[in-house]
Amino acid sequence: MTAGDAEFSVFFALPEANASFLSTAPYVILPYAAMLALVHGEDLNCGGMTADSVLLRNMRCALEEVVRAHSGFRVPQIVNLTEAPVVANTSGQTGVFFSGGIDSFFSVLRHRKGGDADGAQWIGPATHAIHIYHTPEPVGIEAFETLAPLASAVDALGLSFIPLQSNYMTADRCLNDHWADLAHGAGLATVLHLLSGGLRQGLIGSTHTWGALVPWGSGPISDPLWSGRRMQVIHDDAAYDRVEKTELISQHPEALANLNVCDTRVDGKGYVNCSVCPKCLRTMLTLDLFGKNERRTAPAFDWSNYRPAAFARVFLRTENDTTFAFAIRDRAQTADRPDIVLACDAALRRGRFLRPIARIEDFVKNSRIGRRYRRRLVEWRRSIYNRLGFATRS
Known part of the structure; x- marks a missing residue:
């Protein structure tokens, strides 16, 4: 990839056992690439690829929302690509991002099969927990072995664990500087599209609540706009604050034993x-x-x-x-x-x-x-x- 005056590579690596989840569509990188173009003040040249027309329309709306919430940026033009209809994904399963923190444990506990979901939107059951292992370069399968406690916690809650290594958060310094407050929702959506060979829905845990929203890289307005025909991105759930989430977690020993707050x-x-x-x-x-x-x-x-x-x-x-x-x-x-x-x-x-x-x-x-x-x-x-x-x- 090229941004500004720099050229760099972005990689994603996951265990061979999860290879069937990978999509072969080149456009799955677009949410990440669009945010990269935005922070550099450049347009996005897609190199002539063919892309999901629904994702493109939604993505342009997401970029408009990002620029509205963050002054000093402009919406990049997305050029040199062909829009095409894509067959909807109706048979895939539901993934939830799982860092081991409060927000992700809350989503897992609520939406696992037989979980604690109440009157909120019924999504589940969540079937897979996705953990991103941030690393500047691939470090081999042994890195996943250190995630055994998180994998065991997920297994005890009835979900399958999908660990994934990537440098995409830190590959570009400018994007990394804006990762938390502007870009990480698009980054997480990119991972979901990458896994749309086996998933059709993906949950991103909320950070803020309705009435207390602040400019942030992930939110209930922008996250769903990274959806396409083969992946529905769901923001879960701005109706609950961090204290309420912690209260639910406090009732589950398996979560209390494996909380990962520091990261x-x-x-x-x-x-x-x-x-x-x-x-x-x-x-x-x-x-x-x-x-x-x-x-x-x-x-x-x-x-x-x-x-x-x-x-x-x-x-x-x-x-x-x-x-x-x-x-x-x-x-x-x-x-x-x-x-x-x-x-x-x-x-x-x-x-x-x-x-x-x-x-x-x-x-x-x-x-x-x-x-x-x-x-x-x-x-x-x-x-x-x-x-x-x-x-x-x-």
Whole structure:
């Protein structure tokens, strides 16, 4: 692929046992390629390929929504391709993205066969859990062996596990910089289209709720617009906030034993939660609300140094972080947990006071200097945060 002045390759690799899920249609890469063109301010040249006309129409609408929500971008023109009708996929199964985090465990628990789905849209049963193993280059089948705990958890819940290696999140620096806030929904949709040889529906776990939506790479408006005739992309489910999702997970020991919040891999161990970073503390604080606050009840975390007041040290950098803290605070008030309320109040005050620092960081990150010295700047920031007593990853 070519973007800006750079040429690079994107790969996807999965076990041979899952090879039947792969689609041979070249247009499955289009959501990813369109977002790549958007962040570089270029048009998308498709090289004369023939593409699903329904996907193309939906994709143009998705790009319009992305540009509406994020200023400073323009909708790329999609050129040099032929639109054609594609036979609908009516016999495939349903996949759900599964990182092991709160949002993905919630979707798995709700939509597995015999799951906890209530009056929301009936989708299931979900049959396959898709896990993306991000890596700059293929690392062989042994990498999948470290995912055994997640695979076992999925198997216990009645789903089949599809692990997939790819560098598509980090292959291009510009796209990677906008991955979370702008592009990851299109990236996940691309994986679903890639697997449309065996799947016909795919669920992307929600991040925000109706009434509290913020510009983000995945959402209930944009995600379904990445659908085509052979793949329906479903956003699941903006009617539930993170606290409600955690409440459901707190009732399932198999989920509590395998939560992956940090998304940090340790050689030979797979995913390990640090139990001190903002995401870990936020999750532990919420689990505490539901009485899961020790290794016996929530073994995915180290509770030896946990106390609710530790959340007061968290720097709520973004509107995203602030929304989650308010949701925890509201539930803590209902549950008569003044210690958690006080911790959330302190974190929210700190966030308001320090928000200008976050804006400066974002400006530097997106500058030429920031792009060139990214790793060094991240290390400096972490060191400074530690000295100031902010909660950061160890």
